Each structure stands twice: as structure tokens, then as C-alpha cells.
Amino acid sequence: MGLMTASSPDAPGTHPGEPHAVSLSGRLNWLRAGVLGANDGIVSTAALVVGVAGATTATAPILTAGVAGVVGGAISMALGEYVSVSSQRDSQRALISKERRELAADPDAELAELAGLYEQRGLSAETARRVAEELTEHDVLAAHLEAELGLTEDAVVSPWAAAGASALAFTIGALLPLLAILLPPAEARVPVTFVVVLAALALTGYAGARLGGSPALRPTVRVVLGGALALAATFGIGSLLGATGVV
Numbered sequence: 001m002g003l004m005t006a007s008s009p010d011a012p013g014t015h016p017g018e019p020h021a022v023s024l025s026g027r028l029n030w031l032r033a034g035v036l037g038a039n040d041g042i043v044s045t046a047a048l049v050v051g052v053a054g055a056t057t058a059t060a061p062i063l064t065a066g067v068a069g070v071v072g073g074a075i076s077m078a079l080g081e082y083v084s085v086s087s088q089r090d091s092q093r094a095l096i097s098k099e100r101r102e103l104a105a106d107p108d109a110e111l112a113e114l115a116g117l118y119e120q121r122g123l124s125a126e127t128a129r130r131v132a133e134e135l136t137e138h139d140v141l142a143a144h145l146e147a148e149l150g151l152t153e154d155a156v157v158s159p160w161a162a163a164g165a166s167a168l169a170f171t172i173g174a175l176l177p178l179l180a181i182l183l184p185p186a187e188a189r190v191p192v193t194f195v196v197v198l199a200a201l202a203l204t205g206y207a208g209a210r211l212g213g214s215p216a217l218r219p220t221v222r223v224v225l226g227g228a229l230a231l232a233a234t235f236g237i238g239s240l241l242g243a244t245g246v247v
Contacts, residue, residue, distance in 0.1 A: 035208035037077050037166040039201065041173030043227050045069045046197040047234040049181040050190060054238025057186045066181065070174040078167035085159040092156045099144050110144060111136055117147045176200050194231055201227040 048069040052062050103110050111132055118128035135143035145151045180196040181189050205223035209216040 034165050034169045035204060037081075037169030038173035038204050039223060040077060041070070041073060041170035042176060042197055042200050042204070043230050044073050045174035046177035046193060046227070047230045049177055050193055050231050051234035051238035053181060053190055053193075054235040055242035057189075059182065062181055066178040070171060070178060073174060074167045074170045077170045078163040081166040082159045082163035085157050085162040089157050089159055092151060095149055095151065096141075096145065096156075099148070100141060103140055103144065107140075110140075114144060114147055173200070173204070190235060194228075197227055197231060198224055
């Protein structure tokens with residue numbers, strides 16, 4: 001009744017390859033942090049170095065801007081993810097503590113509430129009461145968290161893990177455009193960077209969609225078009241500033 005997950009190979013009602021409960025929640029959290037971090041690293045760093053390359057062919061300004069973008073972006077991603085996930089974790093812990101207090105204060109009322117929830121889902125009153133009693137005997141807190149909040153204690157997220165994953169993914173993604181803009185000859189820098197960045201975005205878009213179990217075409221196209229727009233805009237601005245002598 002929601003207490004078993006796909007991690008239990010003999011759990012009734014599960015199907016091979018179909019995630020359930022904690023496994024799905026954890027995987028989606030890591031997937032979100034990793035994919036968003038990599039995409040941001042690729043797009044933001046590429047836009048930065050391409051914009052500078054549009055204004056000048058000198059290597060030093062491009063390298064300086066790229067390294068600053070990688071370091072600053074990774075720290076910003078990690079901090080943002082830490083703050084966001086910390087708030088989520090605090091909310092989850094508060095809900096779990098509240099449920100513990102309610103169970104300790106009035107277990108009979110909580111049992112009736114649990115039975116009522118299952119009755120609302122379509123079970124008969126007798127069956128709902130029996131299910132609530134059996135789940136209460138097995139793990140009363142887990143039963144109420146799952147039925148009332150769709151939450152488990154194991155699903156409480158870690159802000160440090162999310163921050164680390166986001167920063168690492170950003171850094172890995174950011175290194176691709178940085179290398180692409182620095183390694184080729186000056187006249188080939190921008191075209192090579194465009195190709196490398198769009199290919200990397202297509203790969204991350206496809207991987208994110210497949211890992212999330214959704215069709216890959218639409219999110220892949222969406223990510224690639226967004227990246228192409230960002231590169232074109234920053235290169236155009238950089239070229240304009242370079243041509244006018246502003247920089």
C-alpha cells in the first residue's frame with residue numbers, strides 16, 4: 001500500500017524498470033540538479049566567452065572571462081541549490097515532526113483519519129479500516145506520511161549533496177565551451193564553440209529526457225534552440241561593441 005518500493009525485488013504490484021516512491025523522488029532530485037547545473041554551465045560560459053570573442057581575438061581577455069565565469073557560476077549554482085534544498089528539507093522535517101506529535105497525542109484519532117483517507121480513495125469503510133490498522137501495525141509514521149503527505153523519511157533531501165552535484169555538473173559543463181574557445185585558431189574559435197556547445201546541449205537534453213522517462217525530442221530541441229539564441233545574442237553584442245570601439 002505504498003510502503004514497498006521498486007528497491008524490493010519481490011514487492012507485489014511493481015514492474016521491472018518502473019521507479020516507485022523513494023527511488024523516483026531521489027532520482028528526480030539528482031537529475032534536476034545535475035541537468036540544470038550542466039546546462040547552465042554550458043550556456044552561461046559559452047555565452048560569456050563568445051561575447052568576448054566577438055569583441056576581441058586576444059586570448060587573455062577570453063581566458064579571464066571564461067575562468068571567472070566558471071568559478072563564479074559554480075559557486076552561485078551551489079549556493080542557490082543549497083538555499084533552495086535547505087528550505088525544502090526544513091519543511092519536510094517540520095511536517096514529519098508534526099505528524100509524530102499528532103500520533104503521540106491522539107493515536108485513535110489518527111487511525112480514524114488514516115482509514116478515512118483510504119475510504120476517500122475508493123475503499124469500503126470496512127476495508128479502509130482494516131488497511132489502516134495493518135499499516136499502523138507495520139509502521140505507523142510511514143503510513144501517515146505516505147497517505148497524508150506523499151512523503152517518506154528516506155525522501156528528505158540533502159542540501160549539501162544537491163549543492164555539490166549542481167556545482168560539479170556546472171563545472172563540467174562549463175569546461176566544454178572554455179576549451180572549445182581556447183584550443184582552435186583565432187579564426188575558428190567562434191564556429192567551433194557554436195558546434196561544440198550545441199552538440200553538448202543536445203546530449204544533455206536527450207540524457208535528461210531519457211533518464212526522466214519522457215520523450216527526448218521536444219526537450220532536446222528546446223535546450224538547443226535556447227542555447228543557440230543565447231550564443232547569437234552575446235556574440236552579436238560583443239561584435240557590435242568591438243566594431244564601435246567601446247571595448
